[in-house]
Amino acid sequence: MEKAIGNIFIDFWDVLKQTFIKWNEIDPFRQSAIVAFYAIFSLPALLFIIIFVAGYFWGEDAIEGKISEEIAGMIGSEAANIIEVMVAGAAEQEDSQLMFYIGLAIVLFTSTTVFYHLQKSLNRVWGIEAQPEKAWLKYLIDRVFSFGMVLSIGFLMLISLVVTSLLTAFGNWLQEYVPDVLMVIFHILNILISLAVITTLFALMFKVLPDAKIKWKSVWIGSFVTAILFEIGKYALSLYFGETDPASAYGGAGAIVLILLWVSYVCLILFFGAEFTLQYAKKFGHGVKLKEGAKWVGIQKE
Known part of the structure; x- marks a missing residue:
């Protein structure tokens, strides 16, 4: 039994080492900067759709307040x-019906841009190159999947908000009747819910976006590891941004710089998690198959 547990830790350590080696080879800082650049242009439309989707069920003010609270806690x-x-600005409606539909098309297009380019970066991380016979059809399908990711974020945020709100309300009522130690349990439950939502989001990214077929077992393990790293990184960044002001030298553009920095740091973690998922699948024999029209290239070809 002890030997089996020891072998598991050895295999896990081997996966981590191989992950770091391969992650370092794909130039993660450059890939993160690329996604962060497109995120700046996609962010308004992306958040607008998320607020619209989740707000339809829970109220736009509540969703917008939750998002603002999370962003303020992370980057100020x-x-x-x-x-x-x-x-x-993205939510402003035009007087003309034609301009309204044009604006809607622009919002839909820009909201999916960051996920479209995130897919390209994930393909590079996994050493995959898509070469479809009908490039235009592949482009449209990728955009549809990207929009699906946007909707998924909206519904995940809705679920998270509903559950945490119910727990908070129940905890406030229960606080009058139970010891403080039980309130710690509710706090832990909130953390676990947040971790579950983030894990699910990463799982969708790793399963849907790359041009590869990977088993759910590998996806869930890799997504859980990525979610833990994300929560640790989020906490560390909030402390860092709280103690220092790395964007102070940029004046009025400082807030934009902070957003770029934060997205870049998150992408570094995301790409490390994606690489871990691939190496885990290879190590434990779960396998990764290419989708139609894709091939192995670069550092993962071996």
Whole structure:
């Protein structure tokens, strides 16, 4: 039994080492910067759709408040205010019906851009190149999947908000009748719910976006590891941004710089998690198959 457990830890350590080697080879800082660049343009439309979808069931003000609270906690209130202004700009309706539909098309297109380019980066991380016979059809399908990711985020945020709100309300009522130690349990439950939502989001990214077929077992393990790293990184970044002001030298553009930095850091973690998922699947024999029209290239070809 002890030997079996020891072998598991050895195999897990081997996966981590191989993950770091391969992750370092794909130039993760450059890939993260690319996604962060497109995220700036996609963010207003992306958040607008998320607020619209989740807000339909829970109320747009509640969803917008939740998002602002999360952003302010991670990168500061100034950046949160800038994002609110950007989202408000994306939500403005045109008087003309024609301009309304044009604006809607632009919102739908820009909201999926960051996931479209995230797919390209994930393909590079996994050493995959898509060469479909009908490139235009592949492009449209990728955009549809990207929009599906946007909707998924909206529904995941809705579920998270509903469950945490119910737990908070129940906890406030229960606080009058139970010891404080039980309230710690509710706090832990909130953390676990957040971790479950993030894990599910990463799982959807790893399963849907790359041009490869990977088993759910590998996806869930890799997504859980990525979610833990994300929560640790989020906490570390909130402390860092709280103690220092890395964007102070950029004046009025400082909030935008903070957003770029935060997205870049998150992408570094995401790409490490994606590489871990691939190496885990290879190590434990779960296998990764290519989708139609894709091939192995670069560092993962071996």
